[in-house]
Amino acid sequence: MAIYRRSYKPYTGTLTPAWSRWLVLFRYSRRDVFRSKVQTALFTICFFYPLLCLAFIYLAHNISFLAQIGVSGDLISIDNTFFFRLLAVQGVLAFLLTAFVGPGLISPDLANGALPLYFCRPFSRAEYLVGKSSVLAITLSQITWIPALILFAIQAGFAGPRWAWNNLWIAGSLIVGSLIWIAILSLLAMALSAWVKWRIVAGALLLAVMFFGAGFGQAINAVLRTQTGYFLNLAYLMSTVWSDLFGIDSEHWISVGDAWIALLLYCGICLFLLMRKVRAYEVVR
């Protein structure tokens, strides 16, 4: 059994590098995320579809097996549409996971007034946000572009270097498409939880922004006979960008450029809201 002396002594040892402090927050927050059984289960479920895709890729390259079960090899095509669908499914799961994980990152600190304790240390607001958002960024990466890239690599392994070279742009699209979605989800979840402070309400608000935003946008389109309502529909904006990134032909009511600008604007607004709230003390003027 350890014996602790009941006295105070100063610390004279070496300190960890200043740049690495955000990792402390990442480590503790990540541990909290996976302490919840529900969140761990949801995280596990997020790998089911990539595993299914893996099976498809395997089957697509085993003509003899397909012939045995009486399926034509042409039915399974591993191309840009295949990876677009993969990202679309994983994107939805990423949103659900964010609705569970995101609000719990900042709201407890705000609700219990813990922010002054972080910022009275050699630890900035930017580091705090990087530390907290990295939990979502890494967790969502694990279920979006990382498994997608692994599947791409497996497909490239089966199909050969020629296929890989000709479809290398799909890998780029997977990364860019995932990262913009992850950025939006992370910032939106954190901004909402920072303003609402109550975890459950923040989660509900995230769902509301996504679904009511889409509904409200449609209402604007119908009433005003315009297409500007689509700018309130985050999922629509994202699908417009993804369709363009994956070269999917589909009809869009707003241009890809406008969709990019709207998404980046959403990120900027969320960041602004976060920086307004994440501070040691609010100044009452």
Added chain:
Amino acid sequence: MRFGKRDILRALTAELRGRSIGLLGPNGAGKSTLINTLLGFYKPSAGSARVFGRDIRADTRRIRGLVGYMPENDAFISKMSAVSFVQMMGELSGLPPNVALERAHEALFYVGLAEARYRQLGTYSLGMKQLAKLAQAIVHGPKLLILDEPTNGLDPSARQRMIRMIREIRDTGEMRILMSSHLLRDVEDTCEEVLILKKGQIAHYSDLNEERRANRRFLELETYGANGDFAGVIEGLGCECAVTANRIKVVLAEGVETQDVFRLAAERQVRIRRMNFRRDTLEDIFLKAMDV
């Protein structure tokens, strides 16, 4: 320091060098604002300040590395155990994880939360939360400990415990203490110097020990059998006297002790029925500073 159009701190010039300094003032005097400005939470609208010779605007990060801060309000993470919480705060201050864990245990033992250190902070009583806040403030071994109303909301025994703890920390000599409070007794019990603020300005700054030494000592005597001569005899010692009915009010001169008064009374067959002795207290100093 301005918030909107309001001046919160103004014309504030002081050099604080003491081992333990009390920040006193009525509510809204600017005590917490001064602390928050020194910590870099608020940007000063004009002027400059230095902590250990480092500018609060340019060297905020280094200053924060030297400071331990215990805020006034509730500040904790409810789902965390005290030991994890203090360890995390230590790591954020730059301690390596294993060292932070060891020092978190030590700090919690030191403040008296050893038995409860694995409990979630959300289950702690107010007094325990205050102690946990103190533990996180000292875990990284700061050179300056800033305490903002450390006894806020504590019951008398918890208050005594907190005061004792602060005195112990002060007496180790390892860190300086800046304590903000509106409770005169707390400051008197723990601080050697006092800075009194009033409406964002310095109303008084003094060394309490010097003040105690320099302050006049008052004696109020209720006598039996004394005539006007007795006051004259006391005045012969260099004291100031005022006689009212059978009472004599005395301001003792330097070097004159109460025993001298007893001796004179015995020599002159004067019976002292009551004697009140008091020095200028912090309350007197505070009230004087507030112009009450």
